[in-house]
Amino acid sequence: MKRTEILVIDTGGTFNKYYDPVKGELCIDAEGKAVETIARRAHIAIEHIRMIGKDSLHIDSQDRLELLAYLHRSEYDKCIVVHGTDTMYQSALYLDEAELDKQIVFTGAMYPWRISPDEAVANFTLAYAFCKFNDTKGVFVAMHGEVAPYDMLIKDKEAAVFKKVKID
Secondary structure: OOOOOEEEEEEEOHHHEEEEOOOOEEEEOOOOHHHHHHHHHOOOOOEEEEEEEEOHHHOOHHHHHHHHHHHHHOOOOEEEEEOOOOOHHHHHHHHHHOOOOOEEEEEOOOOOOOOOHHHHHHHHHHHHHHHHHOOOOEEEEEEOOEEEEHHHEEEEOOOOEEEEOOOO
């Protein structure tokens, strides 16, 4: 039974990274604390699951198939996918090609929530608001103040921001 109208699938990515002083590197939080903390502080009711738990550079076709299978079985019509920004486009394209009759909104962050929370909070709440107040089905990206179909909002690595692109 659904408890909320929006499912959040957390796949990992920079959004969930933290600095591990023992390893001396950024690691992905296996518990997905960022999403739950943001939702709680913003008084947002979500159903949250954690799957994959990888930097998006390591997400492969098997991971995308697992994500697709979960979404296909899910009773939710609206879903936010927290995903790393490096391969967000590829995962969004994969889900779009599956032609699910759902609204799927990808979001993430260029900077880890635990290091600089503002971007992650803004991107997540933007994705949530889009889902809450828009019923358009399809695959979207919500990043840096914009929500657009996944193929119209692309990562500009040099500027470290997602930008709208024109499609002729």
